[in-house]
Amino acid sequence: MGSRRAPCVHTAGQGSEGTAIICRAAVAWTPDTPVSLEDVQVDPPKAGEVRIKILFSGLCGTDLHILEGRTKMPFPIILGHEGAGVVESVGEGVTTVKPGDHVLPLSVPQCRECRSCLHPKGNFCRKENIISPTGLMLDGTSRFTCKGKRVFNLYGTSTFSEYTVVSEIAVARVDKAAPLDRVCIMSCQVPTGFGAVVNTAKVTSGSTCVVIGLGGIGLAIVMACKASGAARIIGVDINEDKFPWARELGVTDVLNPGQLSRPVQEEIQEMTGGGADFAFEAVGLNDTMVATLESCDPSFGVAVLVGMAPSGQKLTFDPILMLPGRNLRGGAMGEYKTRDAIPQLVSAYLQGHVRTDPLITHRFPFQDIRRAFRLQQEGGCIRCVLRLGEGQEVKDEQGGSL
Structure with a gap:
């Protein structure tokens, strides 16, 4: 052969x-x-x-x-x-x-x-x-x-x-x-963050939002919350070096859980008079996911999990948290149909409607x-x-x- x-x-x-x-x-x-x-x-x-x-x-x-x-x-x-x-x-x-x-x-x-x-x-x-x-x-x-x-x-x-x-x-x-x-x-970054706000949570004008995790995805969420007309955006992170970026992009209040004497969700509940309208998790840890759920209003709050948790983890929380009416949501790539939507987002960038430069x-x-x-x-x-x-x-x- x-x-x-x-x-x-x-x-x-x-x-x-x-x-x-x-x-x-x-x-x-x-x-x-x-x-x-x-x-x-x-x-x-x-x-x-x-x-x-x-x-x-x-x-x-x-x-x-x-x-x-x-x-x-x-x-x-x-x-x-x-x-x-x-x-x-x-x-x-x-x-x-x-x-x-x-x-x-x-x-x-x-x-x-x-x-x-x-x-x-x-x-x-x-x-x-x-x-x-x-x-x-x-x-x-x-x-x-x-x-x-x-x-x-x-x-x-x-x-x-x-x-x-x-x-x-x-x-x-x-x-x-x-x-x-x-x-x-x-x-990834832009559709994941923006879509979590406009497609998954549907943030409304005048609302109060919480963003736990001020990394790349979290700050894309912040930008989208501001663009959606949120009146108050509370940013949460253990790294205070991120706070100046967060404030520049629209965060109105900042919290470092490591500097608080009580769980950050309790602080947020007091700051907001009972809980935020919308809360986003962009860390990918079980504890921060539960904190996000508990940070939103028990009657009408929407919690969106964006961060990817470590493999094999189980999310555990008291189901009574859901009884009053909280809404827990997830979504990949901001719920955009990717081949249809991503070219449209790029066109929106060229038209000046979507900014990416501050995120780089x-x-x-x-x-x-x-x-x-x-x-x-x-x-x-x-x-x-x-x-x-x-x-x-x-x-x-x-x-x-x-």
């Missing part, structure tokens, strides 16, 4: 359609260990898939939680799910995007066929890879190889790689006029990804955006070109 022919491989930047690409990616080999920049092989897209040249990616708190081992994932893995880039090639049968299109990969897909996608209110596509993540494509295989080992993907996206392969149902084509370094966070405080070249993770861990930023590829001129936090 003849010898098996090895697949053709190109390095990034060479003609590569239909072949594997060798490029840089940040590989997390094991939990609680810093990522390392490695040369990885990215296979060509199969039927129904899209290979994307990633130019920019935000670093989300969820990425940090996975790296710390709080959220269980298969390892080794390439993290990142707030990317923006350009379509490099497409697999057989792909019709909604083509090479050269500017796109955002989506951690919550929209297949437009399942029960959830077809429901007028549903957005959590049945083909999601979040609740029980496999780290694999829909066909059960991986497109990443490093040092002879299979590498898993994150939520079908893995944007901490100069090239990635994503299912067509998880790609949103956006206006080429949009600056990708600013709209990349519309893959730091910009780093890809080789500084460990520094970005440290900053996220220390709470020293709202959002870091990494530059992975050439394409659009951006400025770092000191104003110089990256």
Whole structure:
């Protein structure tokens, strides 16, 4: 028998359609260990898939939680799910995007066929890879190889790689006029925070809101509460370094639970005369979820859980809390139908109706990804955006070109 022919491989930047690409990616080999920049092989897209040249990616708190081992994932893995880039090639049968299109990969897909996608209110596509993540494509295989080992993907996206392969149902084509370094966070941070306010809670003008956790998602929630006309926004965090950012974005009152002599929910109940109209949890801990529920008015308050809790946890609270009429809600990606809504959000950004710039405080070249993770861990930023590829001129936090 003849010898098996090895697949053709190109390095990034060479003609590569239909072949594997060798490029840089940040590989997390094991939990609680810093990522390392490695040369990885990215296979060509199969039927129904899209290979994307990633130019920019935000670093989300969820990425940090996975790296710390709080959220269980298969390892080794390439993290990142707030990317923006350009379509490099497409697999057989792909019709909604083509090479050269500017796109955002989506951690919550929209297949437009399942029960959830077809429901007028549903957005959590049945083909999601979040609740029980496999780290694999829909066909059960991986497109990443490093040092002879299979590498898993994150939520079908893995944007901490100069090239990635994503299912067509998880790609949103956006206006080429949009600056990708600013709209990349519309893959997660902006829709998650804004949608929690406008779709899930439906915050009303003149209301009182509580936001527990003033990280990237929490501050997106703050911006949306202010835009919705909230009269009072109480921000809660144990890191007081975040308070100036929070006040600038709309927080009227700040609380540090570590400096209080009683539970923060009791403080909030007294401050608001019985509880807030709306309360949001953006930390991902059981205790803060219960505190969020107890912070809203017992008769008509709405509590929205946005943070992702550590794997395997059980939420426990006294069911009597629900009897008077509290409403406890959750929602992924702000309940937006992603492929339909994300391009609209990007258009709203271009029209000046949605701002993302205040949510991005730091910009780093890809080789500084460990520094970005440290900053996220220390709470020293709202959002870091990494530059992975050439394409659009951006400025770092000191104003110089990256």
